[in-house]
Structures are given as C-alpha cells and as structure tokens.
Amino acid sequence: MTHYAILTDLNRCVGCMSCMVSCKAINNVPIGNYWIKVLRIGPFKKADYQTPNDVTMYYLPTQCQHCENPECVKVCPTQASHITEDGTVQIDKSKCIGCQFCVMACPYGVRYLNEEERVVEKCTLCEQVTSQGGLPQCVAQCGGRARFFGDLDKGIETFEAPNIEYDPNRDNAEASYDQLYTGNRITFGELGKEYDPNTEVHHLPNAGNDPSFVYVLRDREWKGGE
Amino acid sequence: MELQWPLILFTTFMAWCAGTFATQCVLAFQGKAAKSQMACWITSAVLLVIGGIAVFLHLQHWTRIFNGFGHITSGITQEFIIIVVLAIIAVVYLALLRRNDNQVPKWIAVLGIVASILLVLISGHSYQMEAVPAWNTFLWPIALLGEACILGPATVAVVMTLTGESDDEVKAPGGFAFIGSIVNAVCSIAAAVSVTFASNSLSQVGAWYDLTHPTQSIAAVNINPFTGDAAMIMWIGVIVIGILVPIVACFMGTKKGNWKMWAAVALIAAVIGVVCLRVVFYISGVHLFMFY
Numbered sequence: 370m371t372h373y374a375i376l377t378d379l380n381r382c383v384g385c386m387s388c389m390v391s392c393k394a395i396n397n398v399p400i401g402n403y404w405i406k407v408l409r410i411g412p413f414k415k416a417d418y419q420t421p422n423d424v425t426m427y428y429l430p431t432q433c434q435h436c437e438n439p440e441c442v443k444v445c446p447t448q449a450s451h452i453t454e455d456g457t458v459q460i461d462k463s464k465c466i467g468c469q470f471c472v473m474a475c476p477y478g479v480r481y482l483n484e485e486e487r488v489v490e491k492c493t494l495c496e497q498v499t500s501q502g503g504l505p506q507c508v509a510q511c512g513g514r515a516r517f518f519g520d521l522d523k524g525i526e527t528f529e530a531p532n533i534e535y536d537p538n539r540d541n542a543e544a545s546y547d548q549l550y551t552g553n554r555i556t557f558g559e560l561g562k563e564y565d566p567n568t569e570v571h572h573l574p575n576a577g578n579d580p581s582f583v584y585v586l587r588d589r590e591w592k593g594g595e
Numbered sequence: 596m597e598l599q600w601p602l603i604l605f606t607t608f609m610a611w612c613a614g615t616f617a618t619q620c621v622l623a624f625q626g627k628a629a630k631s632q633m634a635c636w637i638t639s640a641v642l643l644v645i646g647g648i649a650v651f652l653h654l655q656h657w658t659r660i661f662n663g664f665g666h667i668t669s670g671i672t673q674e675f676i677i678i679v680v681l682a683i684i685a686v687v688y689l690a691l692l693r694r695n696d697n698q699v700p701k702w703i704a705v706l707g708i709v710a711s712i713l714l715v716l717i718s719g720h721s722y723q724m725e726a727v728p729a730w731n732t733f734l735w736p737i738a739l740l741g742e743a744c745i746l747g748p749a750t751v752a753v754v755m756t757l758t759g760e761s762d763d764e765v766k767a768p769g770g771f772a773f774i775g776s777i778v779n780a781v782c783s784i785a786a787a788v789s790v791t792f793a794s795n796s797l798s799q800v801g802a803w804y805d806l807t808h809p810t811q812s813i814a815a816v817n818i819n820p821f822t823g824d825a826a827m828i829m830w831i832g833v834i835v836i837g838i839l840v841p842i843v844a845c846f847m848g849t850k851k852g853n854w855k856m857w858a859a860v861a862l863i864a865a866v867i868g869v870v871c872l873r874v875v876f877y878i879s880g881v882h883l884f885m886f887y
Contacts, residue, residue, distance in 0.1 A: 386806060408886050409804040431887055440726055446669040447662060464663050467655020468671055473596065476726035476883040487655035574798045576725035576883050592800035593884065 372437070372456030372521040373494055374581040375508060376528045377430055378561055380588075381515035384409060384428035388507035388516065392432075395495070395506040402481040404492040405432035405507055410592050425589055430507070430516070433458060433479045433492035434573055434580035441471035441480065450489075456521070456581070457496060462488045476576040494518075504531065504554075517557040525570070525583055526558030561585065571595060596727070596880035601653030603873040608646030609678075609718045610739050610869065613711035614747020614775075615639040616685060618768055620707035622751070627767055629697040631755045636689055638754055643682070670721020677717045681710040715740045722876075728796035729818050729879040734786040738872065741782025744775030745841050745865045752848075752858035765854040772861055773845035779865070780838040783872055787820045787829060790879045794818055798884045805886065818879040825878040828871050837868010 384407055392398060392405045411426025418424075435457045441450045442458060449464035450471050465488040472480045472489060480491045495505035499518070503509070508516040509531055519528030532555035564570065564587050571584045571591045584591075619635040622628040628635070651657050665672055684706050691699045719736025748771035755765045797816070805811055817823035821830070841861040848857030 384806065389807070403807060403887075406887055407806050409806065410800050411802055413801045431884075440724060443668045444670060444721075444724070446666050446671040446675075447659065447664050448666045449663075464659060465655075466657060466659045466664070468653065469599075469655075470669070470671060470721075473722075473880070474724045474726050478882045478885065478887040482655070574884050578726075593798045 370456070370522060371454065372581060373499060373518070374435060374456075374521050374528075374583060375494070375505065376517045376519070376525050376557055376583040376585065378515045378517070378557070379427045379429065379584055379586040380562070381513045382407075382428045382430065383513045383515075385512035387510045387512040388430050391506045391510035392492070396493070398490075399481075399483055399485065402483065402490070404479070404481075404490070405430055406479075407431075413590070413592070416590070427586060427589055429584070431477060431479065431573070432507075432582075433475075433494075434477065434578075434582045435492075435494060437579035437581055438577065440474040440476070440576070440578050444470040444474040446470070453496070455496070455499070457494045458491075459493060459496060460489060460491065462486065462490075465489055476578060477573060477580075504529065514555075514560065517561075519557075521581060521583075525585075526556060528557040529554040530557070530560065531555070562587065596877050596882075598874060598877045599653060601649045601651075603870060603877070604649035605646050605653070606718055606739065606873055607742075607866070607869050608642050608649060609674075610715050610743040611746045611750065611866070612639045612642035612646060613681070613714045614743030614745075615642060615750045616681070616747070617708045617711035617743070618747040618751040618771060620688075620704040620711070621771070622767060623699050624701055624704040624708075625767070626698070628751070628755060628760065628764060630764075631751070631758045631760055632692055632697045632699075634754050634758045635751055636685070636692065638750060640685065643678070643685075647678075670717075673717050674714075674721055677710065677714045681707075681714050684710050711743070712740065715743045726883050727880045728793035728883055729790045729881065730876070731793070731796075732786070732789045734782070734789045735876065738782045738786035741775075741779040742865070742869045742872070744782075745772060745779040745845075745861065746775075746869065748772035748775050749841070749845075749858050749862035749865060752854050753862055756855040756858065762852045762854065765858070766849075766852070769845065769848050769854045769858060772841075772858060773849050776838075776841040776845045776861065776865070779868075780842060783833060783838060783868070787833070787872075787875065790875075791819045791821065793879070796883065797881060798886075800886065803886055816881050816885060818881050820875045820879055823879075825875040828878070829875050832871025833868050833875060836864050837871055840864035841868070 408429045412424040415423045439458045447464045449461045467487050483490045508518045517528035517530045572580045574594045616639040716736045719739040722730050748768045752768040844857045844861035848854045
C-alpha cells in the first residue's frame, strides 16, 4: 500500500513562496484561491528569552494534508472526494455537486470553490506528474530545497527532492529543467540535518483526520498543537 | 465562516416543516383539530417544498446528484433519506386523512412525530464536525429541535384560527407553543453557551502572518456569540426577538385567548430568531486551524 505525502524541513524553508507561485502556475489555480499557502508562525520569545533579540519564528507551507482518515471524504455525498490507491485524497470533478460540505469539514480550510467551474478544488499533490514518477511542482521548485516527496510506508528518510543546481547554460544537457522530473534526486536522509524523531517531527492539529504531511522543526518550539 | 443563506433557509424550513407536521400529528393523536388537518398538511408540505428549493439553490451542480449520490456517511445523504421517509409518511397520512373524514389512525400520527423529530435531529447532526469546534456538539441539533417546538405549534395555531376553529380548539396548539417557546429558549441558549467553550479547542500559535493577505487583521478570533462578532445578532435577533417575544406572545395568548394575533406574533418573531441563530452558527463556525 502506497501513501504519498510531503515532508517539509522547516529549518530549511526561507518563505520564498516559490511553492505557492509554482503551484498556481502549473495547476491554473484561480485568483484568490490557493492550493498551498506559506504562513509565518511567530515571532515568539525563545525559552531562554532575555533581550528583544531572543525571538524566533518559522514559515509553515500549508495545503491539503492528504489525511489518512479524511473528513472531506466522509461528508461527500457523491464520493467525488475519495482516497486513491496512492493514498492521496482526490476530487472527481465530474461527480462534485458543489455542496461544499467538504470545505466545511476540512480542519485546515484548504479547499476552495472554483467559481468558474463551480466545483471544489484543492491540492492534488500533482498526481498528473507523480503518477509518471515526477515530483510535485511545489517540491520541484522549492527555493530552499526544504520539501521532499515520498511514500510514508517507506519512511521519511526516503523522501526525495531534486538534486540539481540551477544552470542557466541551456547547452548543458546534464543539468536541464527536465531533470526535475526524472532521476537526479536527493533524499531527506542524505540532505536533512540530524533530528529527533520523537520531538522534532510534527503534524498539523489532528481532528480525527490523521494528517499525513510531515513537518520537521529542530531546536524551535512547534506551535499550534499536533 | 461565510454565511450560506440557502443552507440557513433550508435548515429553518426543515425545522418549521417538521414542527408543523409533528404538531398536527399530536393533535390528530388526541383526536383534535379535525377541521384544520388538511390545511396544516398543506402548510407543512409547502414548507418542505420551499426548504427543498432553497437547498437546490445551494448546490452548484444539482443535476450531478444522479451521478453517484448516496454516500451513507455523508450528512446530506442522511438528510435526503429522512426527508424521503417523512414525505412517504406524509403522503400515507394524507391518504388516510381523506379516507377517514379528516381523522387518522394513531399509528400514523406516532410515525409522523418520530419521523419529524428524526428529520430535525439529522439535519442538525450533518453539521457536527470536529473540524469546526463551535459546531461539534449535539446541543445544535437539540437547539434545532427546540426551534421546531415553537415554530410548529405557533404555525398550527395560526392555521387553525384562519380555518375558523374556535378559540377553545386553538388552546391546545397555543399551549404547546407556550411550552415550545420555553423549550426553544433553553435549547438555543444552551447551544450558544456551548460555543463559548469551543474557543479553547481552536489551534493557537501566538503571533502569525498570512503572506498572501498582508493587510488582514491577525487579531484573535472571538467566536463567543455573546461578546464576539455575532453579539448584536445574538442579543437582539435571537434573545430578544427569537426567544423573549414568542414567550411573551404565547403567554398573552394563553391568558387572553386571542390566539389569532398572539400566535402570529410568536410565529413571526420565532422565524426571525431561528434565522438569526443560524447566522450566529455560521459566524461562530471557525475552523480548528483557522490560519489558512
């Protein structure tokens, strides 16, 4: 059984919003709608706060968490929202009646009504690309190489990010844009700094939906509960 | 959460329809109000149809309900099933009413009451979601039941006065309306008070900032219906108009016997109160993780 998800190494995220922009571009997300958003959490005082310089913060890319027990799927009357074989939550637009109960039932508010098509949309985890072995656009374009895509059943150490540097020399076939999609990967196990799996691996708050996405945050206080 | 007017109207009309039909069934069970049974039945049928139209206005692609509708864990499916059950019972009720000279057997009256209660509870239950802490309590379906308890008897009392029933006959639904107005008060206030405790379940991160909305207020959301954004609607719309006015009107009706006026006053005020409480419900409906 596969269960695709994204891991975000929050210590590497610089809040460049490349994930947001690339997602909007590749998925044609309507103006005013977002399938992924970068939030800034903080600033807040460090535990050993003494002077106003002792503050910290982190960026939190937030999107559909492709939950294990998604509430959106339970409340959908036509099963337009469903769990696919790769463990992701997808919407069959031809079945969506636009009742928007899924929008209400999602704890994170990451679903939007597409006003033009009059159906609900959200992050698809770029299934059109991942089904062919590629990486989701937000992972491929991450400016801080903070995002990794993989199968939870194989462990987060195996999650992958692109391993190429940007090379403006288009004649260099070894480092082309296409390589974001095929091969040339680096895993979180290889790139990520050491972390405590018990205290530094987090999820968004759980309302019984068991969010799948993983956030790694070292040496800082995770806010908002699990 | 954004106000969903079609759903607000749908839920209001469902409670109204169920309350009216249940009151009519109670009177039929007691062997009363034979003269008004048909008018009451038509009234509840009209309310059901208006509620149905309202909910269809909410659906963006209603024709797709023929494309796999029926996922049983969905509140909408459950509502649809109980509406169909109630409609079948109502049709049988009508057939028996016509056959037996405006009298119905007690068993169908009991079935009507049970189906009406279930309709109200299931309608309210569809909104119980862990994702929205303010909604995640059974007190909201109970509040809807309380609303049906005032809307139904007040409507039947109005219909009976319009069909020329004597003041003595109208006393029965009038008495129910008085009790219903107090039940409605207790249930509505209980649901609103439960929201004040829901604030604790919302995710807290301290300071935060949404990069896509640089000018948006990041002040903590106050979902308390008595002091927050919905306070004005709660105090004036729900408590004064929706709760106090029906209680006073029903009390006056019981005392003076002039149900023609007092039942109408109670009904109009109660409808306004029910709509206002649904508005409060949506304003309080903040997601667990409300930063997106």
